[in-house]
Amino acid sequence: MTSFFRRISFQKTKKTPTAAAAVAVPEEQEEEEEEESPLPTPQTQTVLLLHAARQPYQLTENYPVPQVQGEHEVLVRTQAIGLNPIDWKAPDFNFAIPELPYISGRELAGEVVQKPNEKSRLKARDRVLVISTDYRDLRKATYQEYVVAFDYNTVRLPPSISPEEGSTLGVAFVAAALALGVCMGVDFSSVLDGPDLFTLVRKIAPELLAEDVRGECLDGIAGHERAVAGDWLAIWGGSSTSANLTIQLAKLAGLKTIAVVDKAKHGLRLANHTSIRTDLLVDSHDPQRAVDIIRSNLKGKLRFGIDTRGRDTATTLLQALSPSNLATPSLPSAAADETADVDAPPSPPATPHDSTQLSAHLIGLTGLPKQSAPEGALFHTVPIKLFHEVPEIGDALVQWLERLLAQGLVAPPEIIDVEHGLGSINKGLDRMRKGEISGGKLVVRVA
Template sequence: MTTITTLTTTTTLDEKRPAIYHEELLIEQRQNARITSRTAQTTQTASTPSPTQRALLLHAAQQPYALVSDHAIPTLLHKDEILIKVTAVGLNPIDWKGPAFNFGIPSLPWVNGRDLAGIVVQAPETTSAAPSRLRKGDLVLVPSTDYRDIRKAAFQEYAVATHFNAARIPASSCAHAAASVGVAFVAAILALGVSFGVDFSGIAECPGPNLVDVLGDVDVGTIPADVRDECLASREGIERPKRGDWIAIWGASTTTGLLTLQIARLAGLKTICVADIARHGSRLHAAGADILIDRHDTTRALEIIRGITGNNLRYAIDIVGRETSTLLQSALNAEIRADGSHAHLLGLTGLPKGEQRDERIVYHTVPIKLFHSSPEVGGAMVLWLERLLETRTLVLPEIVRAEGGLEGANGALEVLRRGDASGKRIVLSLE
């Protein structure tokens, strides 16, 4: 039996907003402290777990996950890897869409899962010459973007991660809420900081990296060939957003949308957020959205975007799909500017078909594999995420906490598939 409890988590510097320390979060933080303490006391046992574990296996497309108890615990293969005892798993749409539509599954049987939080039970050796930023007993969150490596999947009791892809969770944060933001954070930061070239270093509240500069120091040959052009697209300064520019986000109530609007505003951009305003307007307003537009009347939504921007919108991000990205494209002013710069459209889950595209617009997809393939980029991103959590700069998504461990995954994914958790993140508790 799966028990699902809604848990609201609001993390912000503005103390006038709802406080994060309500009763349920205090209970969870005490539990996290006890877990960390127990881990420190039993490091030898935790570091050498039994050779098998429980995991969710996908045996065939369009089939539910099967819980097994004899799946091998993954082995560390490289010196920069860590082993994590998983305590929470954030569910993503890909976790049900992949099996349902037979994509993102390298082989069968397979283990899925992209977001996890847990305790480090095996870490790289620490020496004076090679200090490690992560130690046994650290509570971390991991966005598992390297989905072709089954060792790094979240739907198992122990998972491997590369150290530069793991962010420490501060004691002041909720581990289950932190488990919900990893992949969404990666997508938002790569979209803004790499594809569009937004500079995060000037953010007063919590300065971040200038990923264009970080990439400038990376050997181009080490960037995966299929995302190389996207990673280099924002090097031209005239194409990059400037403070005060408008950016439209269609699908702003998603976790990726929520984080994108906040980071964009911190960087000085003005945000237009398209969503179901009746259901999600209050939360988007609390997160700092400049303009809220209801998604139900698309014609009216596009008219409002053009009116607000004086028909001069230059940057847009769609998080929903090809149909809405095609709509959003029509809100852009496609004219090439006098300085030679263009309008930019990024689609996280789809872009207009070839015959529907405007040759004057630059189209983008998120170079997600850059996060796990580049230590320089991945490391800069997780260090910033640690600071954002520590300073409580971000409003985190509202989560729906599903008890019952891995056994409850199929039921929780059905809730996600039906859309009953719209605007929230479902997190499986494995404690």
């Protein structure tokens, strides 16, 4: 038994009790020491390996348990894994696979078995959610029984959240928070002391921001263009998990929201939902009609759009954004009247927050229009790697999510179904390929 299990570092040194201590140590303190001591960890585990593109993942036993390195890494035992579209799209379309054989998986809930350092806010046996955006480091992939994570990518779960629920929301939360906070400049400091990411990224030395996201982080949106409470945001693909978390966070920050969805499929659920009911729900079936409905309702007040589906819908969403001359080269004067702020007085005073003079901002989670951004609009991609590459950002996000979950301000998305065992992941991904998982998450319970 002892040769199979190895004790991991940071093991609490058991003090030899002195006569005084033998009397003084209260029972709760002993329990606390027991709770903080690292858990036994096997040397090998079962993982899912991808050996080539367009092949199923292979269940593989006797694979080494990943080793922690450095002061920020924690080892977590997997309990439930949330499946993401990238997990089937990457092998099917042969992208985002940096090496073979590859281990996939972006998020899980589990139990801390080894904490990173004595000062860490994490301790052994903590129930946590791990968000693994660092897909190039196979030790951090979640399709395995033990996973390494940065402490600044690990969120403690409150007792009210089950492992299955905890495994559903990590990637979507990070994408939503960065889209809103960095690309749109939303300040979350009034929401349980959340991060002001616009300011935070500007405090990071520019050379510490990866070159491919530096422009988005530092020049993506100007200070006077930032989204503030009362501004409108339209989300095309409102049934997705990333839309779910985006709507929740946007509403907490006081934005007004529009979801474009297949209303026959999702309308009733979304219209009656406690946390993701939007101010306007628009049917996606006829895209041009959806654009017309948004434009006639918003009358030039919509500057922010997030698309979660792909290039085509992002291109359509662009037409709904204002200034409304984005879709057509010139704006006829009649149409200009239509775009005037509905609440504005007949002779509007010169105001710097006139939405018709500010740029439109389109964020693509899955793709952006092929054309370059027309005058008056800016395109954005979510700088997701900030989460694992910049500890200050990761830390700000995970500690905020801990508070949001503990206070019940953010709710996990619906669980559509739960599969059991790492071996069932291929089946789960097939269900996702067929479009069976809609309006929520498929979760795999592992232990």
